[in-house]
Amino acid sequence: MKSLVKKLANTNIGIFFRNSLKFKPVHLKHFTKNYPISVSDAFLWRTDNGYKTKFKYSDILALFYKIKNSWVEFHFYSKNNDLIKIEKIKNLDLSNELEITSKYLNNLEDYGTFYIYHYSEKTDQLNNQDIISNRCYLGYSQNNNLYSFVHGNTLGRFTNIFSKENISTDIVKTSFFQNHTYTIQKYFNNFDENELFFVNPTSKTIKFNIENEYFKLGPHCSILHKVKSPMISIKSNCLFLRPTIFSYKGKYLDVHHS
């Protein structure tokens, strides 16, 4: 009986109830599938306001699994989660980079998200329990100044390394109520401006409050929002909603995860 309750408590429905009642909440749930998995963070690209974005990533399959000739795919989405483009990159080095400018994104000056998936056909060097995750590094440059780097922040989507499955999501869990609060451990004082970039890492609509303002964010959509208070609390029905922070002073910029 006890083990049955434990099993039920760890199903998606069970976790949803636990999170809604704040009883042993589950923020992130790892997944077991019958295939090797490549997980991607939900990464932010920016080409608005003179921004360009640089993405640095490792060939994890070569480095840790000695698999040659693997490739990656980038999937770019608008802030409203519309697919913009997919790019496949072969001939990987141990460390690689991609520059994302407005020209690269069909002259789009905006912001949105992208994901990276590693693929291989070498089925003998991977087993069904293998899970890799490229957390990577993102650089943001405004007006061609030095890129300010930050690492990936939120596990977003995953797929089969053998390229035989659809993209899955919902590693980050949600609650029925907007009853989970996260306060950023930074004092936002002495800056000219602070922007928070939020991405919804789930397939559900999420709701959140900051500085008494209410937001609703569709599945996998993203939003940039300016904040004014020195302390920022986010009340949400998403259990892992950590924005990327852009702080400005004079002509200088600082980007980091929260």
Added chain:
Amino acid sequence: MNFFYGVNNNLLKSEIQIPIFQNRNLRKSNYKLFKTYPENKKWILKEITSKKINDYFYILQNDDISNNEIFFLAEENIVSIFDENKLKKFNNFTDTSPAYRANFKIYLDQGGFSSYQSDYPYSMVTKKGSILSSISSIANAEADKNFVLIKNIFEDPIEENFRAYLVNYKNKCIEDQFEIKTNYTNCIEINNKLIKPEIFLVTDKYVGVPMYVSKKNNFLSFEHTHPPHEYILSDNKFVKISNLKKEINEIIS
């Protein structure tokens, strides 16, 4: 339990904002800020008394920070339980999910600044081992200068030298090496010519947090690198990482 730290040298200044609240529970607490540093093979403990700016934050300015000091939150009784011979886990106030972090900012007098949310978990303090970090993953060959800060905190109050290497994984050779020390925020400069995919930073005896700094026209970039086990989420991660480390350790041995 997490420790916090900064850097203070002739290249970089720093500021640390240490929160006194848990990120999922914004409540005032009675925790106070202490610092400790090794001296004559003993940990010296001091309370930080005048840097609390409000109920929620301590802010340490550059003059309050030394490379051999570490900061932590504790209750007043720490004075009676503190062990001058070994760092202990004094409390679990900073054991949170997401991790409890301080904002560690570096800056230049000319205006450039960059920060990240930093911590040094107690679980790392008790361990020896090695760092493995890809240089080109985060260093910037287009910058004027690139540095790596390597923070080590070890439980014993020792200031022992050990080595950091820049290893060429493809050619199986050492490209450069540096002497660094325990319980210190070390700073080494990386030659831009070595910012290549095959170059890795490794250490020989102690673990630590590698943080990369790039500087150009008074702009700064500052970020730590992921430990290798962040790249593999499956149970075999330690085997995979250990195999890679073995390969690289053969180059430096």
